[in-house]
Amino acid sequence: MENNNETAELVALVKRGETAAFEQIVTRYRSAALSWAREIVRDVYLAEDIVQEAFLRMRDKLGSLEDDAKFTAWFRLMVRRTAMNAIRGKSGNEAPIDLLGSAGTAAMEAGGGANSSFGNAGGDGGEPDEMAEWEEQADRDELVEQVLQRLSGQAREVLRASAFDDATPEELAARFGMNKSNVYNIFSRARVKTNDERFSSEVARYLKERRSRRETVAKTLAEPSYSSPYAFISVMIGEALRYVSDGAEWSTTELMGISGDAFRLNTAAGCNWRGISTFDWSYTGYQTMERLGIEGTCFGRPQRRSITPEQQVHLLAVIQGTIDRGVPAIIRNMNINEFGYVYGYDDEAGEIKYYGANRLKRSFRYDKLGRTGEEPPLFVLGIRGQRSQPMPGRAALQAIVNHARGKEPPLEGFAYGLKGYELWLEAVERGGLNLHGHAYQVAILAEARQRAASYLQGLAVRSGGRREQGLAAAAACYGRVGEEFRRLYPSFPFGYGGSHGNRMGQIRSGLQAAYEAETEGIAIIEHLLQQW
Incomplete structure (x- = not known):
């Protein structure tokens, strides 16, 4: 693990919104975080999900950590809490649990006193959960009010009556002289508008922060190319590396052999056409980069049917950070069952530029990332560059x-x-x-x-x-x-x-x-x- 001074410097940069610093923390702490998660869930694959979620939560809550040198203990506790919540979620109860919130446990995790790892925590050594929940509820209330203002007068009255009078759909239909189906339509439209507003607001907040840091507003790379007729993830990585390889290139055979793509077989029930490229992309992406000696970050897994605004912004940050380093981001499911590249972005237009394996170019809005098409799960892989020599043949075998x-x-x-x-x-x-x-x-x-x-x-x-x-x-x-x-x-x-x-x-x-x-x-x- 890195020493405290180096960690504190990175944490300070992340607090200022530096995407590259956040990715460095992900790279340095990923193995340790997986170990911490496995101690709780005893499942290497569930631990992968937990660690991805913990890194996002860490970035959002990092401002509550006053002593940056205590990051390791603070983050370890966060991973363990996320793991415990995952266990409770699997049992059907989604309420968060906090078995590690006592002063004694916090001290044990930090290796010091009750407040040694949480500079902004209360006397119990835990995170300021109640205040955070209150603030989140206030944000939601403000968001709902914004949505209400965009609805018709009658729709606003129906929704307010439902919320404040606890009226049933039948009672609302009778009170406002409409069919019950119209009441349900109002509820449905309000949910859609509220959800759209959540994503739009989070993207707007993210772009505001980028402007405050005077980050690049727009960047477009040269269009990617495909040397293989099928979009194997290893070939995608090889094509992307050409942007920063100083002329050195991998052969397709080397890429597919070292990564394991040449030996992969995924089959769906009935041999459905989506089966061949449906596997745990993040797990495989990290394994592939490790064996190729490449540094990068992944996010996204199949069979996830939803995306949060925070996850959407994280995907966008990975894409922009990768393009800013001169490398297109690898992405899956912008078109169904297809790997492609994002090779440009424009904050003013709020759009990314996409180039698919079928050679078609399209633009997509920031707030629609992961929310379009029939296949919701979105996967993004961002390459930082070559870190070391590829692993020897035994590792690939x-x-x-x-x-x-x-x-x-x-x-x-x-x-x-x-x-x-x-x-x-x-x-x-x-x-x-x-x-x-x-x-x-x-x-x-x-x-x-x-x-x-x-x-x-x-x-x-x-x-x-x-x-x-x-x-x-x-x-x-x-x-x-x-x-x-x-x-x-x-x-x-x-x-x-x-x-x-x-x-x-x-x-x-x-x-x-x-x-x-x-x-x-x-x-x-x-x-x-x-x-x-």
Whole structure:
């Protein structure tokens, strides 16, 4: 961990609104925060969610910390509280709990007296929660009043009667001479307007702070390019690094091999077309950057169905901070099931500039980030630059095995690695195969496994000795997997004319052969790792 003086300097910069300083704190404290969270929840994947939430909360509440040198103890307590609240949330009770708010516990966490880690805390050593909640309620009341002023006179009266008289929809309909459905429509419109106002207000506050710090108002980078027809996250990172690599470039095979993209398999129930690129993007993004020796930050996960105004502003800050360093931000789901780049922003217009894998350019409003389209979960990855040399081959091989064995954050309705083959074959056996999803997945995996074979063959040549023989054998297995997928793709699902013939039998045998070859390749790699 960094010493207190360095930490205090960073904290002071974050308090002044320096985005780069906040990202440095995230980089320095992420591993420790994960450890603190795991102590509470005993779940490495839930801990990832908790840490992301704790960093956002930390940034918002940092002003309450008077002694910047006590940041580590203060933040540790915040992570632990967030973890405890997550446990309570999983049990169905969303009320926050504060088992660590006593003077004794605060002192234990800080390693000192009751007030050693909270310069602005009361005598119990905890955060000023009651005052913060009162202020938040006042802000909400002001926001609601702003929304009411934008509604028609009758709508305002209906809502006030509902709030202050505790009137039921039936009573409101009778009092104002309208149908009950009209009352519900008023409620619905008010909720929408209130939600829009919350996001707009938070973005306006954020932009006001940027202006006060005299930050760049608008910046546009050169349009990104795509060297691969499919948007693998590792290839996206490689393209982005070209902006700051001083001419040094990764090959697509190296990027996909070291990151594990070449060996990835995600399958949704029925082989739905969204399955191949639905995985825990933040977890994978951090793992990929670590193995490539890259420093950066991620935010966003699949199967999250909402976004808060604070999270939206955080996404915007990551995007702008990345572009200000001359690198486009990687983003997912601005268009459904697509990775793309944000390569420009304009505070005056309140818009970002987006370039998708389909080569289409669009602009999106700041306050609509994460709130558009059919797929709410938004993911952003911001690169700071190259930090160190990539990890050695053994680390990449271990990651390959971990994925094949399903050792990554689980998602409901999805299977990974070798289990993904089983789910895929099950869809074929039961007649529930999504034809377009199958074709899409086969096309991507045909390219990915070709890269996998090339990467392992390259490792074999560089390793020499007995490792060379084992790695070459694993490469041959993945070469066979790639060939099976290439044979499967052209015949399905196009050109049937309504008759499947024996195509399902061909698909079954092709998938089974790919599964067996990949299982053999993984077993060889596991054996090599045991002797490494």
